Amino acid sequence: NAGVTQTPKFQVLKTGQSMTLQCAQDMNHEYMSWYRQDPGMGLRLIHYSVGAGITDQGEVPNGYNVSRSTTEDFPLRLLSAAPSQTSVYFCASSGDRGNTIYFGEGSWLTVV
Amino acid sequence: KQEVTQIPAALSVPEGENLVLNCSFTDSAIYNLQWFRQDPGKGLTSLLLIQSSQREQTSGRLNASLDKSSGRSTLYIAASQPGDSATYLCAVRLIQGAQKLVFGQGTRLTINP
Numbered sequence: 001n002a003g004v005t006q007t008p009k010f011q012v013l014k015t016g017q018s019m020t021l022q023c024a025q026d027m028n029h030e031y032m033s034w035y036r037q038d039p040g041m042g043l044r045l046i047h048y049s050v051g052a053g054i055t056d057q058g059e060v061p062n063g064y065n066v067s068r069s070t071t072e073d074f075p076l077r078l079l080s081a082a083p084s085q086t087s088v089y090f091c092a093s094s095g096d097r098g099n100t101i102y103f104g105e106g107s108w109l110t111v112v
Numbered sequence: 113k114q115e116v117t118q119i120p121a122a123l124s125v126p127e128g129e130n131l132v133l134n135c136s137f138t139d140s141a142i143y144n145l146q147w148f149r150q151d152p153g154k155g156l157t158s159l160l161l162i163q164s165s166q167r168e169q170t171s172g173r174l175n176a177s178l179d180k181s182s183g184r185s186t187l188y189i190a191a192s193q194p195g196d197s198a199t200y201l202c203a204v205r206l207i208q209g210a211q212k213l214v215f216g217q218g219t220r221l222t223i224n225p
Contacts, residue, residue, distance in 0.1 A: 059212075090155060098163065100146070105154060
């Protein structure tokens with residue numbers, strides 16, 4: 001059972017480039033979300049989804065886009081990368097809000 | 113606005129000691145509270161989940177308590193081992209906004225052999 005899988009693990013982007021961070025879970029979870037982790041700021045919610053076709057903004061959504069076409073996948077798109085988006089990104093999923101939340105291994109992104 | 117605080121930010125103790133990590137939150141309107149462990153360069157691993165109606169949860173050498181009225185949770189680690197060295201994070205899940213987890217900054221724990 002793979003759990004939550006994120007790719008790529010490491011990525012370097014130039015300012016202005018776009019890219020997609022992939023997230024997939026094999027636990028048939030309805031709830032999926034993206035967080036970023038920054039020193040001194042902790043983990044902050046970017047976007048989340050409560051099921052296929054349903055997404056909403058979190059605390060820091062600007063510069064990011066998401067879609068949820070299947071239960072399993074929840075990609076995060078950086079539209080035009082900025083140095084301020086240098087961070088570690090975590091994808092998470094849970095069956096419902098009363099259940100344990102499972103995190104992926106993280107994606108380290110550097111924007112130069 | 114919900115705020116979660118973890119004190120201390122770092123803790124270093126000799127192997128074998130029992131220790132307590134603290135987590136406090138400002139708004140008692142939470143759905144549940146979860147403790148995580150994060151090793152350097154890794155993701156978060158869930159340790160214990162306490163629903164708002166529960167007082168404590170136990171898993172092996174770990175025991176987490178929740179006092180919602182006072183806005184506090186503690187993670188008790190018995191007989192600490194060097195392998196327990198990691199950053200421990202607590203997070204509260206809000207009643208409003210099903211996906212919103214608010215995290216503390218974490219306590220970096222070092223267990224010295």
